[in-house]
Amino acid sequence: MDLGAVLSIIGLVVGVVAIVLLALVLRSLGRHRRELAELRAATTGAIPVVDGGEAGAGGEPTAQEDPPARLKKVAVVLNPSKFADADAFRARLREVVERVEEAEIAFYETTVEDPGQGQAREAISEGADLVMAAGGDGTVRMVASVLAGTDVRMGIIPSGTGNLLARNVDVPLEDPAAAMTAALTGQDRHVDVGWLQTGGSIAEASAASPQIFLVIAGFGADAEMIGHTDDGMKKRIGWIAYVLGGVRTVMGRSVDVVLDLPDGTRHTHRARTVLLGNVGRLPGGFVLMPGATVDNGRLEIVVAGWRGAAGFSQVVTEVVNPRLVPSRRTRIANRLSTMERYHSPAVQVVTAAPQPVQLDGDTDDEATHFIARVDPGVLRLRVPVSSRSRGR
Incomplete structure (x- = not known):
């Protein structure tokens, strides 16, 4: 092994360790900031602002939505594999619902054969006006689909590795009772959902059943990273397991990618991954897609390519601290990395070779043709009142 290869490997290891340490620090700082804000509000008697929009004539914030109606029946679609003591979980939620809302509560457990869709349909047929998805991002996807x-409200009790949608709308992550309380007392927010069709040809993709994504769908290196991440490692160390799983994807080769947008423009790239973002905040406080918000009616499309560990480090730097990124001209001259962004309500993508696919962390079959679109405001999501000002 020559010196250049050794230095590249050392640089990669150092980069991964730095990312993990920075993520832990940012996460800790974020938690301390939230605790400080809550303490300040409690000591000053401050009332949370419903929306960070325009102030009224008297300088007071103007509420954007009516107070929520009283709920009659709350359904919980529960993935029992995500909770160590499902019976205690049910008892705690029943206590919260009876105390806060005095509503009926019913539980519907997912199975391997039916990870959430059948249970959500059953809950609707039995009159639920709020359906809580209690589990990971996969359970959230199935319930949302x-x-x-519909007019039925949805809430989230996060208990997965990523909990990506919950993070982006500020649902409490580590306290199921707090998450349930936030849904019972929160505001309805009409959020966008993404749909992805894939296949081995444009005709096959057009005929495929659309699959929902709420956070990020992608193909290429990101799907490889998820596929390489060990489930046992995720349970032990959480989302950092994805970072370790991603080490194996760094040295792969880029492929030719062609994007067709609704405005008639066509864009060609050499890329390792293409990401379609409905929201853009990742674990650890990283914002991968600053232009992706949950209710703006469009996707942020990121096309990224790199050569080796040095090129990958440039891409990571752009995510962690965009101000440190070299200019586009410098990157092209060095031929180490590229990252282009587009914003569109839809896109068609063709790749020169089959690519693995993921939707909100759930992997799918490989494909060469992809059709994606956003469906604006079709999901009625219950969110904490404080999330509206931060989620724009």
Whole structure:
């Protein structure tokens, strides 16, 4: 092994360690900031602002939505594999619902054969006006696929590795009772959902059943990273396991990618990954897609390519601290990395070779043709009142 290869490997290891340490620090700082804000509000009697929009004539914030109606029946679609003591979990939620809302509560457990869709349909047929998805991002996806386009409210009790949608709308992550309380007392927010069709040709993709994504769908290196991440490691160390799983994807080769946008423009790239973002905040406080918000009616499309560990480090730097990124001209001259961003309500993508696919962390079959679109405001999501000002 020559010196250049050794230095590249050393640089990669150092980069991964730095990312992990920085993520832990940012996460800790974020938690301390939230605790400080809550303490300040409690000591000053401050009332949370519903929306960070325009102030009224008297200088007071103007509320954007009516107070929520009283709920009659709350359904919990529960993934029992995500909770160590499902019976204690049910008892705690029942206590919260009875105390806060005095509503009926019912539980519907997911199975391997039916990870959430059938249970959500059953809950709707039995009169639920709020359906809580209690589990990881996969459970949230399945429940949302049924509730999208209906008037039934959805809430989230996060208990997965990423909990990506919950993070982006400020649902409490580590306290199921707090998450339930936030849904019972929160505001309805009409959020966008993404749909992805894939296949081995444009005809096959067009005929495929659309699959929902709420956070990020992607193909290429990101799907490889998820596929290489060990489930046992995720349970032990959480989302950092994805960082370790991603080490194996760094040295892969870029492929030719062609994007067709609704405005008639066509864009060609050499890329390792293409990401379609409905929201952009990741664990650890990283914002991968600053232009992706949950209710703006468009996707942020990121096309990234790199050569080796040095090129990958440039891409990581752009995510962690965009101000340190070299200019586009410098990157092209060095031929180490590229990152282009587009914003569009839809996109068609063709790749020169089959690529693995992921939707909100759930992997799918490989494909060469991808059709994606956003469906604006079709999911009625219950969020904490404080999330509206931060989620724009």
